[in-house]
Structures are given as C-alpha cells and as structure tokens.
Ligand SMILES: Nc1ncnc2c1ncn2[C@@H]1O[C@H](COP(=O)(O)OP(=O)(O)O)[C@@H](O)[C@H]1O
C-alpha cells in the first residue's frame with residue numbers, strides 16, 4: 001500500500017530508552033477507515049510505535065505526519081488537543097475511573113472538551129448501545145466483568161468520534177469469546193464512523209479483524225503486503 | 229511434502245549419487261520415515277525426464293543407485309519457485325514448511341522470507357474465515373473457529389521458527 005492519501009504516516013522512526021533500542025527505523029502508514037494490525041513478539045517495539053504515532057512519546061528521530069502536518073512541529077498544547085479530539089485510546093487494562101459510573105466514564109472525554117453533562121451523557125449512551133453495554137450505565141467499573149469493562153472503554157474511546165483509534169492489546173486480558181465480542185463491536189463501530197484503527201496485538205486471531213498487518217521485529221517494521 | 233523438490237534442493241550444493249541423496253534426505257528430513265530406494269529412483273527418473281537434473285556420471289558395477297545426478301538451471305529455477313510459493317494454509321503443514329526452511333538454509337536462501345510469505349498467506353486465510361464467521365450462523369462460526377485455531381497454531385510455529393532461525397542455521401550446517 002502506498003502512503004499516498006494516508007491519514008497518518010511515519011518514516012524511519014528511532015527510539016531508545018537508555019541502552020535499549022525500542023524502534024530502529026520503523027515505518028507505518030494508515031488510511032482513513034482502515035484497520036491495520038501491528039503484530040510481533042513481546043518487546044519488539046509495538047507499544048513504542050503506537051505511543052510515537054499517537055504523539056504520547058516523541059521519537060528520537062524520524063518523521064510522523066498526521067493529516068499533512070509534521071507532529072514534531074506542533075506545540076505540546078496542539079498535540080494534546082489532537083489526542084483529546086482526534087484520537088481515541090483503548091489499552092489492555094484499567095483505564096476506567098473507578099469512582100465514576102460507566103456512563104460517566106464514557107462521557108468523560110466529552111466533558112473534558114467542554115460539553116454539558118446532559119449532552120455528553122446522551123452521546124455516551126448512544127455509544128454504549130452500539131457496544132451493547134447501555135444496561136451498565138449506572139454501574140461502577142468494579143461491578144462489571146472484564147469483557148464488559150473493555151466494551152465500556154471502547155465506547156469511551158469512540159465517544160468523541162476520533163479519526164484514529166489506537167488500541168494496544170485491547171483483548172489481551174480477555175478469554176477468546178469475550179475478546180472476539182470486543183473485536184466484533186470495536187471494528188463495526190470504527191467502520192461505521194470511518195475511523196482508522198491502529199490495532200497492536202500479538203494474537204493472530206485478533207489481527208484477522210484487520211485489513212492488513214505489519215510485523216515489528218527488533219524495532220523494525222515489515223509491511224506484509226509487500227511480502228506476498 | 230514434495231520429495232522431488234527436496235531432492236532437487238539437496239543437489240544444489242553439488243552432484244550426488246542416488247544412495248547419497250537418500251542418506252542425506254533421511255538424515256535431514258526423514259526422521260522416523262526414511263525414503264525407500266524405489267522412491268528415490270522413481271523421483272529421479274521423473275526429474276531427469278523433465279530436464280530438472282542430468283546424469284553426471286555412473287560408477288562401475290552400476291545399479292541405479294550408482295548414477296550421479298546434477299541439477300540443471302531449470303532445476304534450480306524449479307526449487308526457487310517452490311520455495312517462494314506459500315503453501316495453501318491447511319492443517320498439518322509443518323513437515324512441508326520445515327523442509328522448505330531447512331532447504332533454504334542449506335542453499336543459502338532467505339529462510340525468513342519463506343516464513344513471512346507463509347505468515348501473510350495464513351493471515352489472509354484467517355481474515356476470510358473471520359469475515360465468514362461474522363456473517364454466518366452458529367454452525368458456520370464453529371466450523372470457521374476450528375480452522376482459525378489450527379491456523380493460529382501454525383502461525384505461532386512460524387513465529388517461533390523465525391525467532392530461532394539463527395540457531396537452526398547452525399544446526400543444519402553441521
Ligand atoms: N518506558 C520505558 N523505559 C525503558 N525501556 C522501555 C520503555 N518502554 C519500552 N521499553 C523497552 O523497549 C523495548 C520495546 O518495548 P515495547 O514497545 O513495549 O514492546 P512491545 O509492545 O512490542 O512488547 C523493550 O525492550 C522494552 O523493555
């Protein structure tokens with residue numbers, strides 16, 4: 001796949017943590033609406049790549065262009081605005097605020113962007129319906145199962161209608177049946193809003209929900225479309 | 229597994245006699261199932277007929293095992309094509325894939341590429357099955373799941389083998 005028309009393109013990324021090289025010339029590109037799996041063994045640099053792409057961690061060198069703009073040239077404020085409004089995040093564990101109810105958790109990103117409580121919770125509920133967790137609205141995260149909690153987290157990640165959803169091992173803590181349910185609903189919801197999904201996973205059955213995959217090994221990426 | 233391609237690949241490092249081919253095959257790939265002499269001769273005469281090998285010399289006293297075979301250019305191309313083409317993803321592929329990887333290492337080809345090509349082919353199949361499963365009824369789901377779990381096991385093997393290629397190369401070179 002050529003990077004032409006890509007929403008997010010990274011080229012020749014390098015990142016080291018002290019003596020540990022996490023990225024060593026990695027590349028990446030994704031189109032609007034595309035689901036790209038980032039695969040590879042544990043410790044190969046998948047999460048670091050995701051953190052760089054999402055503007056959470058700056059690479060030591062290399063370029064990341066989002067929507068035509070080089071991320072390194074943005075101010076911190078611009079980058080965090082981007083993360084709040086254009087990007088959504090789902091991680092493996094514990095991202096829900098335990099003191100808030102599920103609907104308050106899902107509404108949180110909208111509240112932080114200044115939306116009124118009533119409006120935010122109304123939008124939150126439509127996303128919870130899509131993820132089939134609307135009946136959990138009044139429960140706290142501690143009172144729901146792992147699979148349900150992950151679906152609430154996906155609803156929260158999508159509530160701002162982000163253009164890119166970053167998911168790092170979103171099913172890593174779930175059994176196959178629950179993992180599959182999360183992937184079904186996550187990819188359906190992302191496709192319905194044309195959000196691009198960067199899906200980090202070491203599991204092939206999860207990666208099979210993607211449109212294509214790249215494999216990261218020792219900090220280098222390989223675009224599997226160019227292999228065959 | 230293709231015995232023809234495997235024997236051809238073994239000839240790439242230099243001409244060999246029939247008995248030598250059998251011995252090397254058994255050592256590297258035969259494990260608990262050594263080749264019969266009959267299989268070697270029928271395979272070699274087919275390769276000869278197809279122009280993939282030629283007779284390079286015959287030892288005195290000669291039955292067929294005394295013939296020395298050399299690979300032709302067409303033979304090298306044939307091995308090349310076989311190694312580069314991924315196997316149709318289906319259960320119990322390991323022996324063919326293992327053979328391809330070992331042969332690639334023996335002939336100094338890129339074994340990692342073979343694993344990656346196969347990996348991509350497996351995942352392509354897994355996408356098709358996942359899609360079918362999402363549209364299908366419970367019966368479709370269960371049938372697809374069975375295939376998906378097998379393909380996943382293969383993929384894990386491919387990944388593990390990729391991570392152990394350097395060690396395998398050392399062992400194979402012995
Ligand atoms: N914050 C960090 N500090 C030090 N080392 C790190 C940090 N994050 C990642 N690493 C190291 O960088 C390498 C890649 O890690 P990571 O990107 O998390 O891999 P993966 O997600 O593929 O398991 C590993 O060796 C890891 O130990």
Ligand SMILES: [Mg+2]
Nearest residue numbers: 046047048168
């Ligand atoms: Mg990780």
